[in-house]
Amino acid sequence: MRTRVVVSLLGLALFAGAPPALADRNVPGDQPLPGYTVNNPPLAPEVVNGQPTRVLQGIHEHSAYIVEVPAKWNGKLAMWAHGYRGTGTVLTVDPPAYGLRTRVLNQGYAWAASSYYGNGYDVRAGVLATYDLAQHFGKLVAKPKQVLIAGVSMGGHVIGRSLEQFPGFYDGALPMCGVLGDHELFDFFLDYQLTAQALTKTRAYPIPADYLASVVPAMQQKLGTTTLVPGGPDTVTPQGAQFRTSVIDRSGGPRPGATPAFAYWKDFLFGLATPAADTAPLAFDPSRLATNLFTRYQPDKLNRTVQRVAPRDWRSRLTPSLTEIPKINGRPNVPVVSLHGLGDLFVPFSMEQAYRDDVARNGQSKWLVQRAIRTVDHCEFSPAEVGTAWDDLVTWTDRGRKPAGDTIGSPSADTFGCRFSDRAAYTGPGTRRLFSVCP
Template structure:
């Protein structure tokens, strides 16, 4: 399974990013740093300066170490810098860069922060490119503007993977982190995509893995029909049969467990994970085919009744086991759960593209390393990927700043206790009530909070 189907989402969310391999390093040795790597072009149209108290900001744009960049400095700079790590940008060959989303650009500038962002030197799911290019633009900022007294890093989706690895790759280089809808569970995201397809095939009695060119057009419709998923819609009647109900329960458990809005979220996302499966491509890099890392050899699916899925499901070994086990900075690197700085994260409860389980995996790993004091997580009652309001993102940012500057650890949600997550009011604490009242996005698929 590859992730080319994610390209459509990238345009709306500025989603994930991918790492670089040995071939990319060789190209970098031959290509001037103010040009993109061979095969790539750059789109970096002029960004009009923002206004802060009636004065324009200073915007600098260009190409540095094969990546497009934007730097923006407010008129009264407070000496602090925010790095923005964007998400997955597809498998194309045009590099693009943009400002922080959810109204954060103006909020940062109004508070006196400068910000900088990189396109990364490669597209694809290349976290290594994101980690290195984000550090490069921070150092470029120091050369062009001045060395900041503080660096904070903000990112979405794959940018959350970039953040999770960056703060471990360069300990103490950053002072605080705000990953939103982030891939904090690293390889396990791709395990979930594999799980979804294999379990659906097993329960539907239609096996096709590795998939062929006819998977989307012939096999998936059979799977959907055999499980009663074809006519399932959010808020509509439950069309699933006995096997479909077990499949839905397994998918819910693999994405965070029983929680508010889980059935509605499944109905919204039921088709999408099938679209991520595509035929193998010979000699593909990890960035081009993350499924090389996927495995379900030791996964135990629950519930395992009325049908014994664990006994009958196809088991798949990781195609690239050395890459999965390696702790090196690769295109899809591990995040070990060893933050040394405050981390505040946001995640949609019903997101099944980058599932809420990513937060649970990260929280467990952080706890295993006795660093839970450095992690605060917040659940937002939304279903689409990276569906946050300006209020939710802005409040999280302000709380992170107070934590970093004044040591005031903010409140958050418990993510690793099933009975807490399953509470009907879970996620109400930090979800934007005004967005719910306005009927924004998928918010009304959840019951109203008290």
């Protein structure tokens, strides 16, 4: 539950707050942009094969960074792309998570991670800062002979766009719980509000100031979700059952864990809706590019009653440029191994289906392997799941041996997600016990 609380607090801040002043581009690159400060405390070196690593930290192009190199470096570099940081003004850096830092160092890889030069949902900052740091690594250490990139959540959006923004620069990628469906994430958040409103005969869009305090509790009462908890009695009303069906359909379709996932995330997703902030940069008001004009809903009768909403910012929605929330076209051109939780509704499983479709449309399915993990919380992976995926990516990039994956388009079988889920993690903390035991 601690992870859930942290994620919830970050999510509630998604559309709130004001950004620091970013207009002054005359600031020296070894300083953060105006309005930002850096928190990058010294990172203790690891010991690899009896020898300490070399850790380098600083600020480059307004972004804080950490670089770590083992004594016996294999000449290869792993970049780490962090997820959404909220709307605060402090820049921080994460080492690779899930035990990946230790794993890559022991395999001889160096790694590097950037804070990005700004917070908010700013994929452009992530794409540029990560690329700039990888280039800077060549000056700090040496030019790497191979560059892989891994990351989580918004970092998956950074990865998907990075492969297309700098084709040929990265040699392989490991996005996890990633926003690979780009704008469709914000369409899903919009859908959640509008379908609930339609089923409860509530008219509350644009989102009013009293939405969370007054409107949402009244809708929850009509839906029967007020006391709904994962694994508990099914308290939903007929309208609530239709709402759940719609949410499951829009988040990836019928699949194991979908019903308890709805109960787990039901309140959180309402909390992502706040009044519009059109004067803020796009990174601080992503909802303005969301739309449901072309959405087909289940149950079908919702298509006659759901309010249709056009993007408030068509230009940001349609531009091919590298914006704060850019498109991912589905042209990786290098090996990609992707992990995603089946019950994650903060970044829903449908993100994988959208990316699969984009990649297939461009004739690049040979470059994509996707794996479903039987978890409900956001980015809830075990070190074994991530480590296996990393090792398989390394084997693919080094030896051309494509690893196995799941068929993402058919998630309804009772055992879907079992193949790559860590069975040893089932009895531990977290949400895995919301799923039946895999055979």
